Amino acid sequence: MEQNQEKEWVARARRGDRGAVACLVDRYEREIFTYLFRMTRNVEDARDLTQEVFIKVFRKISGFRGDSGFRTWLYRVATNHALNFLKRRPPAASDVPLTYLSDPALSAAVALERRDMASHVTRAVQALPRRQKAVVVLRVQEGLTYAEIARVLDCSVGNCKAAYHNAVKRLREILKNEAIL
Template identity: 35%
Template sequence: MSISNEKDLVERAKSGDLEAFEQLIIGCQKKVFNIAFRMVGNYDDANELAQEVFIKAFRSIKNFKGDSSFSTWIYRITANVCLDELRKRKNRTIVSLDQDIELNDGDVKRQMPDNAPTPDMEAESNEVKSIVNESIQQLPDDYKSMIILRDIQGFSYDEISKIVNCPEGTVKSRINRARQALKKILQAKKELFDDEFVK
């Protein structure tokens, strides 16, 4: 999309033109979902967060100054929405699946649907990718977002700087620290795997 075309669509969207807004998000829908999915690690949650991003973007488009591209602005919203969700999750009460549910007339066992992947889904999954994704989920939220934006989504340092709203030097430093932290997690998993294999 050309810059002039984007500016025209932004101006129309600012005046409430939903069709113009929809044209703006067509090019970034997939990446918004991918960022959300990598951040929260769940397809349904990522879908909900992506919808939240688009609603938030539409409601606040009047505040979009055009200092960056529209896509950079919406990716910043995505990162913030995901980080907010991750913070909320840390504050939620966790209930054990083994814990009975107390009712007036006695306790009942908690029943959960089986969400195990089907055999064909398992066949499709790549073990290395799975280990890396699990390891990324173990990173602190700031590091996780840096790895996702740079190494998975392929944003440039400049783009990430605009998305997370901090200097490029800070971005490079955080990415370096995030990669070191990820490397340590992966090495620990490899050592654990090697020990199991030797046994």
């Protein structure tokens, strides 16, 4: 049902319907902003990149054939923007704010321990090579399938899996070297 509605919005957006464009921005701006924040670790940079991504997508929407879903296409444009941005400016350690979900059911000690671990893992993710980092964020945090990540990064599913496995091994290595594990 939602997918049909989205297809309808995309079709209307292609014909220049501003209402449909607004609906699509509404649906995806938080998700894309969060993804770009996880990639850049900076609110201002993530906001600027999100705006650029949406403007680019809707300027080019007439060329969107719908072979992959609109969401995957959005992630593809966002990932290209993020990778280019990180090439110019890798995130500094100070860019990593320590804001983590707190589960009210957890005891204070366990919650603290988990927050501590999460902050170390987040820092370790920032140390990964750009494409490995994108694969980890897309897979674990954004919940994309390997097939979707392959379309986003324009590579094979096998390459995506290999990049993910290498990234996870590398993360463990970093955390072990820092005596976190």
